Amino acid sequence: MSGSQSCRVAELVEAPSRIEVAAGTELVVTWEGQAPASVTASVLRAACQCADCRSDAGLARTGGVLRRSDEIRITGARLVGAYAVSLDFAPDNHTTGIFSYELLHRLAVSATD
Amino acid sequence: MARTLRIQWEAGQKVTARLVVPRPAKPMGILLAHGAGAGQDHPWMVAMRDLLAGEGFTTMTFNYAYTEAGRRAPDRAPKLLHVHRAAADRLAGYTDEVVLAGKSMGGRMASHLVGDDGWQARALVYLGYPLVPVGKSEPRSADHLRRIVQPQLFVSGTRDRLGPSDLIGPLAAELSGATHLPIPDGDHSLRVPKRAAKSNDAVLVDIAASINVWLSELPGR
Numbered sequence: 001m002s003g004s005q006s007c008r009v010a011e012l013v014e015a016p017s018r019i020e021v022a023a024g025t026e027l028v029v030t031w032e033g034q035a036p037a038s039v040t041a042s043v044l045r046a047a048c049q050c051a052d053c054r055s056d057a058g059l060a061r062t063g064g065v066l067r068r069s070d071e072i073r074i075t076g077a078r079l080v081g082a083y084a085v086s087l088d089f090a091p092d093n094h095t096t097g098i099f100s101y102e103l104l105h106r107l108a109v110s111a112t113d
Numbered sequence: 114m115a116r117t118l119r120i121q122w123e124a125g126q127k128v129t130a131r132l133v134v135p136r137p138a139k140p141m142g143i144l145l146a147h148g149a150g151a152g153q154d155h156p157w158m159v160a161m162r163d164l165l166a167g168e169g170f171t172t173m174t175f176n177y178a179y180t181e182a183g184r185r186a187p188d189r190a191p192k193l194l195h196v197h198r199a200a201a202d203r204l205a206g207y208t209d210e211v212v213l214a215g216k217s218m219g220g221r222m223a224s225h226l227v228g229d230d231g232w233q234a235r236a237l238v239y240l241g242y243p244l245v246p247v248g249k250s251e252p253r254s255a256d257h258l259r260r261i262v263q264p265q266l267f268v269s270g271t272r273d274r275l276g277p278s279d280l281i282g283p284l285a286a287e288l289s290g291a292t293h294l295p296i297p298d299g300d301h302s303l304r305v306p307k308r309a310a311k312s313n314d315a316v317l318v319d320i321a322a323s324i325n326v327w328l329s330e331l332p333g334r
Contacts, residue, residue, distance in 0.1 A: 040330045046292050047285075054282065059271055060297045064316065066323035069330055109262075109289035 013101040019085055024073040027087070029108055037108035041069040045089050047107060048097035062092065115162070120175060122199035129153070130175035130200055132207070133166035141235060141328060142171040142208030144201050146219025148241070148302075149187045152180035157302060158216065160314075161240070164321035170328075171208050175200040187218065194230065197222050201232055212328060214238035217275070217301065224265075228257030236264040236331060238324055241301045243275040244284070252280055264290040266327050268320055270299025294323055 018030040027044060030036040046066055052058040076088035076095070084100040099107075115131040122128060131153060143165050147153050153162075153174035165172040177196050179188045187193065197219075205211050213223035213234040220239035226232045244252045258265070265288060269281045278295050285293035296316060298309040305316055 065319045
């Protein structure tokens with residue numbers, strides 16, 4: 001980035017000690033020393049930050065409605081480097097979402113309040 | 114059918130509220146605050162109130178004091194919050210938990226009621242959060258939103274100039290427990306043009322159903 005631009009430095013969030021897809025409807029994430037926190041498939045699908053989901057065309061295709069987690073399912077999960085997990089969703093077969101541990105932590109925090 | 118209530122917010126000072134109790138009703142109630150430009154009896158407010166009640170939520174709207182008095186200019190924030198708090202307290206007497214929802218200014222006041230005053234809402238729903246003040250280009254401070262520990266749902270139109278999706282989306286991603294629901298082609302009132310894929314009525318139906326989904330899947334329930 002040029003000197004006139006700025007970017008937010010991501011808060012460092014440790015890698016979870018365990019990430020588990022539960023029944024396809026939620027992601028259960030555990031950080032060391034903390035209680036497991038779950039994020040529903042519905043919230044994760046809505047939170048996808050990929051370019052397609054944030055484009056006008058993507059929003060027109062998927063936006064405007066939140067579907068129940070028993071309609072949206074997490075069908076796959078893969079670690080991305082040491083900072084994120086990539087999730088696959090059905091029924092729209094969306095596979096390009098990368099969820100950083102920082103984003104997962106933010107989505108999960110209210111689960112432990 | 115809405116019941117009309119009178120809410121005392123200060124000695125000798127009352128505003129009107131409308132309460133819809135569906136049968137059966139969920140234990141969670143929704144307080145829907147109106148925006149700056151129109152009161153609780155505006156057709157948009159009545160439609161959203163009845164749609165939320167149709168989803169099973171005891172739903173209440175109310176007038177701020179300036180609306181009740183027939184004035185157009187909104188009161189200053191402390192007075193808005195005073196009335197908002199009284200309405201929230203009243204609904205809390207009817208339901209186990211209260212979700213604070215609001216259109217534009219009403220949502221912003223709800224966020225201050227929780228973020229600044231610590232009112233114990235179950236969650237917050239913003240229908241067009243006015244992040245950028247009218248006539249301004251710089252967004253307002255969002256510091257109080259960062260103090261809110263409850264889940265927050267930002268519903269925003271992709272054509273909303275007061276709550277641009279390219280600002281609301283990253284803000285929601287930055288906040289703990291926040292979700293952004295972008296409404297394709299929606300303006301600040303979540304209205305869509307005639308060329309849009311859905312009608313305005315269909316959009317409001319989808320928003321109410323989405324709020325139900327989001328609330329029903331809140332953690333800890």
